[in-house]
Amino acid sequence: MTLIKNKYYFEALDNFPHYLSDCLDSLNYALSYDPEDADSLCLMGRVYSEVLKDYETAKKYFEEAMQNDVTNVNTPKYYIECLLYNEDYEEADKLIEFALQIKGIDKAEILYCKTLLSERKEEYKYALENLKEARRFSYSRTMLDMLEEKEKLIKNKMPKRRTVKKVE
Incomplete structure (x- = not known):
């Protein structure tokens, strides 16, 4: 059966x-x-x-x-x-x-999902931390490439810090 x-x-x-x-x-x-x-x-x-x-x-x-x-x-x-x-x-x-x-x-896949969750909640710092953790458990080039692409995307979404120029 x-x-x-x-x-x-x-x-x-x-x-x-x-x-x-x-x-x-x-x-x-x-x-x-x-x-x-x-x-x-x-x-x-x-x-x-x-x-x-x-x-x-x-x-x-x-x-x-x-x-x-x-x-x-x-x-x-x-x-x-x-x-x-x-x-x-x-x-x-x-x-x-x-x-x-x-x-x-596959912990890398689950941690990638955790990254997606953080990203959707606009918690970009945590998303990057989850990506770092997922990288530890990645054992294929495909997964590493996917994590690198997601890292670039998240970094682009992060608010840019303004630099204040000092007036002399």
Whole structure:
């Protein structure tokens, strides 16, 4: 049974986001075999969040995924992004702190989400601190490049300090 569910989940993942019709067909099959599968629920949440922009429905799928497997390393990142899109900043902050405790999770990705949260709250100093922390946990050139680009963007957003010229 698990093998069949995994087959449909991987088909859905392969079709996401370019072939949504096929993705949803496969995802519905996967969930019919195991309605509590956290990865399938997470992918359904991503469909609602990233494609349909229905954040409330997406949150329900992500919550269910987290309830069914609290240690799933895939769900928190996408759930946090959904919360940020929906401007649920307090919930996002709590989930970030929880996610950083999950063994095996990509801490750089979660700290990047924490950076996004600080940026959205216009707390640029904290955003830069989070980027520095994320850099410590980055193990790929792709992630480092993304962090460097975000750092440049945040620095450009920071208010410029005015220098006062002394009159002699």
